[in-house]
Amino acid sequence: MASPEIEALTQALSRLPGLGPRSARRAVLHLLKKRETALDPLLSALDAVSRGLSTCGACGNVDTSDPCAVCADPRRDARSLCVVEEVADLWALDRSRLFPGKFHVLGGRLSALEGVRPEDLRIDSLVRRVAAGGIDEVVLAMNATLDGQTTAHYLAERLESYPIRLTQLAHGLPVGGELDYLDEGTLAQALRARRPVA
Amino acid sequence: MASPEIEALTQALSRLPGLGPRSARRAVLHLLKKRETALDPLLSALDAVSRGLSTCGACGNVDTSDPCAVCADPRRDARSLCVVEEVADLWALDRSRLFPGKFHVLGGRLSALEGVRPEDLRIDSLVRRVAAGGIDEVVLAMNATLDGQTTAHYLAERLESYPIRLTQLAHGLPVGGELDYLDEGTLAQALRARRPVA
Numbered sequence: 361m362a363s364p365e366i367e368a369l370t371q372a373l374s375r376l377p378g379l380g381p382r383s384a385r386r387a388v389l390h391l392l393k394k395r396e397t398a399l400d401p402l403l404s405a406l407d408a409v410s411r412g413l414s415t416c417g418a419c420g421n422v423d424t425s426d427p428c429a430v431c432a433d434p435r436r437d438a439r440s441l442c443v444v445e446e447v448a449d450l451w452a453l454d455r456s457r458l459f460p461g462k463f464h465v466l467g468g469r470l471s472a473l474e475g476v477r478p479e480d481l482r483i484d485s486l487v488r489r490v491a492a493g494g495i496d497e498v499v500l501a502m503n504a505t506l507d508g509q510t511t512a513h514y515l516a517e518r519l520e521s522y523p524i525r526l527t528q529l530a531h532g533l534p535v536g537g538e539l540d541y542l543d544e545g546t547l548a549q550a551l552r553a554r555r556p557v558a
Numbered sequence: 559m560a561s562p563e564i565e566a567l568t569q570a571l572s573r574l575p576g577l578g579p580r581s582a583r584r585a586v587l588h589l590l591k592k593r594e595t596a597l598d599p600l601l602s603a604l605d606a607v608s609r610g611l612s613t614c615g616a617c618g619n620v621d622t623s624d625p626c627a628v629c630a631d632p633r634r635d636a637r638s639l640c641v642v643e644e645v646a647d648l649w650a651l652d653r654s655r656l657f658p659g660k661f662h663v664l665g666g667r668l669s670a671l672e673g674v675r676p677e678d679l680r681i682d683s684l685v686r687r688v689a690a691g692g693i694d695e696v697v698l699a700m701n702a703t704l705d706g707q708t709t710a711h712y713l714a715e716r717l718e719s720y721p722i723r724l725t726q727l728a729h730g731l732p733v734g735g736e737l738d739y740l741d742e743g744t745l746a747q748a749l750r751a752r753r754p755v756a
Contacts, residue, residue, distance in 0.1 A: 362649065365606040365622040372600040376585040383576035389646050390575050391604075392620040395611060398573060403608050405567040406589075406601045412563055413593060422590040424563040448587050451560065 366392070418489075420465035420482045422447050430454060430463060437461045440497040443486060443515060445469045445508060449501065459499070464489065469507040470514055478514065486515070490522050500528040504549075564590070616687075618663035618680045620645050628652060628661060635659045638695040641684060641713060643667045643706065647699065657697070662687065667705040668712055674705075676712065684713070688720050698726040702747075 362370075366388060374384035391399040412424030421428040430436065430450070440461030444450050450463045466481040490498060500515055502508035512528055519526055532550035533542065542550075560568075564586060572582035589597040610622030619626040628634065628648070638659030642648050648661045664679040688696060698713055700706035710726055717724055730748035731740065740748075 362652075363610070363622040363627045365603065365610055368599075369603040369607050372596070372603045375596060376600075377588050378581035378584055379576060385649065386576055386646075387574040389620075389649070392607070392611060393645070395608075398570075399604065399608055399611070401566075402570040402574075403601075403604045405563065405570045406597065406604060408563040409567050409590070410593075410597055410601050412561070413590060413597070424561040429561045447591070448584075451583065451587070454560075 419450075419463045420447070420467055420485075421450055421463065439495055440499065441489065441495050442499040442501050444501050445503060445511070449503075453501065461497075461499075466511070469502065469505075470511045471507045473507075481511075483515065483518065487518055490519055490524060495524055497525040497527060500526070502528070504529075504531055617648075617661045618645070618665055618683075619648055619661065637693055638697065639687065639693050640697040640699050642699050643701060643709070647701075651699065659695075659697075664709070667700065667703075668709045669705045671705075679709075681713065681716065685716055688717055688722060693722055695723040695725060698724070700726070702727075702729055 369391075370381070370384050370388050373379055373387050374381045376384075379387065391402065409424055413422065414424065414426040415422050416426050416428035416431055418427050418431045421430055423429055425432065437460045440459075441464055442453060442459050442461055443464045443466065444453065445466050445468060447465055450465055453459050453463070464482070464486050466483065466486070468476055468481055470476055470478065470481070489495065498519060500512040502512040516526055530553060531546070532553055533539075533546065537546070539547065567589075568579070568582050568586050571577055571585050572579045574582075577585065589600065607622055611620065612622065612624040613620055614624050614626035614629055616625050616629045619628055621627055623630065635658045638657075639662055640648075640651060640657050640659055641662045641664065642651065643664050643666060645663055648663055651657050651661070662680070662684050664681065664684070666674055666679055668674055668676065668679070687693065696717060698710040700710040714724055728751060729744070730751055731737075731744065735744070737745065
């Protein structure tokens with residue numbers, strides 16, 4: 361058996377999503393063999409992140425700075441705000457570089473099943489941001505799930521009294537989607553939201 | 559974009575075998591969200607390993623102690639020695655708990671193509687271990703590859719003058735192997751090494 365330290369490292373790695381016990385062991389072996397190029401960089405990177413780790417007071421993003429890199433970016437249009445469920449969603453939209461505005465992370469979705477109520481999410485701070493003014497458009501970018509849409513509905517009600525344009529992501533055929541492989545829900549959405557051919 | 563620290567961490571993780579850019583990002587998000595249960599344990603485990611990391615002077619295993627946990631284990635039979643190509647092979651055999659003796663890691667295999675010569679491997683130290691005496695059997699556990707078998711042949715020549723039993727892993731049908739799916743090489747081995755039915 362390997363030493364307790366190495367076992368502990370294998371354990372810690374195997375708990376990461378996408379890594380099982382086997383791949384964790386392979387990763388550990390890689391780290392042990394490539395000390396300078398793999399282990400030390402990972403160690404210092406983890407250390408740096410661990411030191412600076414904080415949740416952005418403005419948008420709820422996790423980053424090593426508060427306000428986070430996105431909120432601090434002066435090139436971003438503060439007049440449009442995109443509301444997402446999770447930090448992962450923010451990162452995905454940010455990577456796509458399609459949305460020039462700022463973000464607001466709810467930290468989850470309303471769920472009767474899981475007992476997630478409005479006060480459990482970062483909703484009041486969203487309303488405060490909108491109430492503070494200076495925002496023209498709020499894009500509700502919830503997941504196209506039941507809970508996600510319930511959350512979008514609830515947010516729409518909470519925000520309807522403010523002078524903003526309230527929009528949500530379009531639902532329909534995914535790019536490359538083939539009709540006979542799509543679920544009925546998606547087809548219904550695509551049909552309901554059909555548009556005149558330009 | 560995320561902060562440089564987080565980018566660096568994603569980079570470092572994506573270089574691990576079994577993790578690509580996408581899964582590395584998922585892992586980072588997991589680490590950021592689960593600070594106490596994921597990030598800190600991984601950090602301290604890496605740190606502990608990094609501090610103690612060393613190559614075992616006796617067998618060439620990588621561990622956080624020298625001699626390594628395997629060599630230091632008094633329950634292991636020092637009279638039989640299993641020679642493997644890589645640390646990964648040692649770990650695999652050790653996990654199987656099938657070999658009660660000690661190990662010797664060559665650190666690779668002889669390869670004309672990759673220009674790996676005997677002096678590039680931990681072969682002299684192996685010969686010294688055998689020459690020192692106290693070893694009854696040396697098991698050559700090279701991979702069943704051309705280079706692996708070339709290495710086994712070379713080791714056999716280097717060790718033939720010593721009063722030891724020199725053995726190598728059996729080659730043949732893998733457990734669950736079906737004849738019509740096996741390559742000719744394996745079939746040839748299985749046929750050549752056929753044994754009387756007990």
